Amino acid sequence: MEYQFETNSVENVTAKSLVLFVDQFEKVSNHRLRDIDKASNGSVTALFDSGEFSGKINETATILKPIGYNCDRIILVGLGERKNRTADSFRKAAGTVSRDIGLNASSRVAFCMEKTADKTFFQAAIEGFLLGRFKINKYKSKSKEKEKIKKLLFVTDKARIKKNMTAAVERGIIIAEGQNGVRDLSSAPSNFLTPRDLANKAAALAKEYKFSCKIMDEKEIAREKMGALLSVAKGSDEPPRFIVLHYKGAAAKVKHIVLVGKGVTFDTGGISIKASLNMHEMKGDMTGSAVVLMSLVTAARLKLPLNIVVLIPSTENMPSAKATKPGDICTSRKGLTIENINTDAEGRLILADALDYANKFKPQAVIDVATLTGATLFSLGYEGAPIFGNNPNLMNKIKKASARTSERVWEFPIWQEYRDAMKSSIADLRNSGSRDAGTCKAAAFLEYFIGDYNWAHIDIAYVDIEINGRPYIPKGATGIGMRMLVDMLINWKK
Numbered sequence: 098m099e100y101q102f103e104t105n106s107v108e109n110v111t112a113k114s115l116v117l118f119v120d121q122f123e124k125v126s127n128h129r130l131r132d133i134d135k136a137s138n139g140s141v142t143a144l145f146d147s148g149e150f151s152g153k154i155n156e157t158a159t160i161l162k163p164i165g166y167n168c169d170r171i172i173l174v175g176l177g178e179r180k181n182r183t184a185d186s187f188r189k190a191a192g193t194v195s196r197d198i199g200l201n202a203s204s205r206v207a208f209c210m211e212k213t214a215d216k217t218f219f220q221a222a223i224e225g226f227l228l229g230r231f232k233i234n235k236y237k238s239k240s241k242e243k244e245k246i247k248k249l250l251f252v253t254d255k256a257r258i259k260k261n262m263t264a265a266v267e268r269g270i271i272i273a274e275g276q277n278g279v280r281d282l283s284s285a286p287s288n289f290l291t292p293r294d295l296a297n298k299a300a301a302l303a304k305e306y307k308f309s310c311k312i313m314d315e316k317e318i319a320r321e322k323m324g325a326l327l328s329v330a331k332g333s334d335e336p337p338r339f340i341v342l343h344y345k346g347a348a349a350k351v352k353h354i355v356l357v358g359k360g361v362t363f364d365t366g367g368i369s370i371k372a373s374l375n376m377h378e379m380k381g382d383m384t385g386s387a388v389v390l391m392s393l394v395t396a397a398r399l400k401l402p403l404n405i406v407v408l409i410p411s412t413e414n415m416p417s418a419k420a421t422k423p424g425d426i427c428t429s430r431k432g433l434t435i436e437n438i439n440t441d442a443e444g445r446l447i448l449a450d451a452l453d454y455a456n457k458f459k460p461q462a463v464i465d466v467a468t469l470t471g472a473t474l475f476s477l478g479y480e481g482a483p484i485f486g487n488n489p490n491l492m493n494k495i496k497k498a499s500a501r502t503s504e505r506v507w508e509f510p511i512w513q514e515y516r517d518a519m520k521s522s523i524a525d526l527r528n529s530g531s532r533d534a535g536t537c538k539a540a541a542f543l544e545y546f547i548g549d550y551n552w553a554h555i556d557i558a559y560v561d562i563e564i565n566g567r568p569y570i571p572k573g574a575t576g577i578g579m580r581m582l583v584d585m586l587i588n589w590k591k
């Protein structure tokens with residue numbers, strides 16, 4: 098699919114399918130709709146009168162063979178009420194359109210962005226379109242679907258807007274490709290994505306997008322005294338990896354932002370084994386690592402003027418004769434000893450060593466992203482991610498990015514009682530308290546391992562998967578978190 102940008106008016110655009118974003122309307126009063134109505138023998142009025150279409154969010158209607166237009170069809174897609182219109186209205190509308198049968202059979206598609214000058218709307222439209230079309234075919238023996246769209250045109254009616262529109266769409270393409278990259282990794286089965294595979298993937302991306310990559314194997318991990326990570330890896334025949342990625346987009350004196358991602362390529366629970374129902378979903382327990390990896394790739398592609406480090410502790414969590422057993426005690430990189438009450442609470446162990454390793458970079462901020470606790474299902478469910486942190490300024494950066502990208506987060510507390518719950522009677526800490534407030538207690542555990550830096554923790558359990566399908570989030574891995582982090586990085590200095 099190629100992209101093309103032009104200044105033109107709707108009736109002069111040449112394409113097979115023409116997409117028009119329309120505000121919800123009371124009657125056919127908009128001049129553009131009136132023109133189409135006339136050219137199609139009153140079909141817009143008929144659609145409106147029948148109640149089939151009035152521009153409600155995600156509604157679509159197709160007008161075939163409109164007279165006086167250089168296209169086979171005009172696809173109207175609703176943005177909802179004008180007063181509620183945001184970038185996400187465009188993301189949703191374009192996501193809906195992205196699966197339109199007629200559009201998908203067209204070799205040349207035009208998005209008519211008439212009367213819109215807002216850069217965020219252009220960006221959101223292409224994001225929604227590319228995110229909505231995401232599909233995984235590579236595990237099918239015969240992937241039948243072939244891309245029919247050869248050209249995607251973005252059309253504005255005002256010459257002075259074209260430059261902004263082009264830049265915004267190009268940014269949106271890079272960001273959507275990043276999120277689709279997260280989905281790809283997140284959906285990869287554990288036999289296709291082991292810790293070594295993940296490391297190789299990171300190394301390949303580092304080469305392609307020109308950032309540096311250091312991969313530590315089990316020996317180097319031992320030399321770093323990452324006893325918590327090693328205690329999780331013990332049960333597996335697949336060796337762990339610790340991945341360090343470094344993007345230098347600013348002068349050396351600019352302090353680093355460190356992003357940490359949980360990279361458990363499969364979580365059986367270990368000896369504290371999980372129930373078999375839905376266990377297959379635990380192939381996605383490395384989604385935090387995919388989010389931070391693709392955030393870095395995207396930051397590099399956008400040439401952001403920042404210094405960013407990504408840390409990924411990666412391992413499987415397996416039961417075996419060699420596995421860590423409940424009650425076992427390990428010593429973390431920081432020196433704190435941890436009693437392993439429940440081997441299924443493995444994510445916090447591997448993050449503990451990574452959060453301590455982050456001190457090496459004297460970071461200005463550290464953000465970790467992890468599918469950490471199943472308990473998120475009972476707090477925010479699939480609708481948003483709990484966030485924690487120790488610095489209001491950093492939390493605000495995240496919240497603002499969240500609002501702009503419509504990837505929802507909500508701040509939760511770390512109260513003293515949660516910290517106390519993570520103390521062990523025999524070691525310094527235990528990896529599991531009681532089940533209540535599980536998400537907060539996991540965050541409280543992590544907090545013991547942070548250094549003297551601004552820190553935020555994002556628990557993406559359950560927002561990483563979509564059950565029903567939404568306009569621009571097909572069923573399966575969502576890749577949520579990456580657009581928000583990238584938006585935060587883009588706006589870092591503001």
Ligand code: BES
Pocket residue numbers: 364366382439441442443444468469470471472528529530535558559
């Ligand atoms: N990877 C899971 C959390 C998870 C569960 C993510 C379901 C997505 C969907 C994590 O390693 C885990 O097992 N956490 C335990 C912790 C408990 C044993 C303290 C949990 O949440 O049950």
Ligand code: MN
Pocket residue numbers: 364366414440441442443444
């Ligand atoms: Mn687990």
Ligand code: ZN
Pocket residue numbers: 361364382441443444468469
């Ligand atoms: Zn896990």
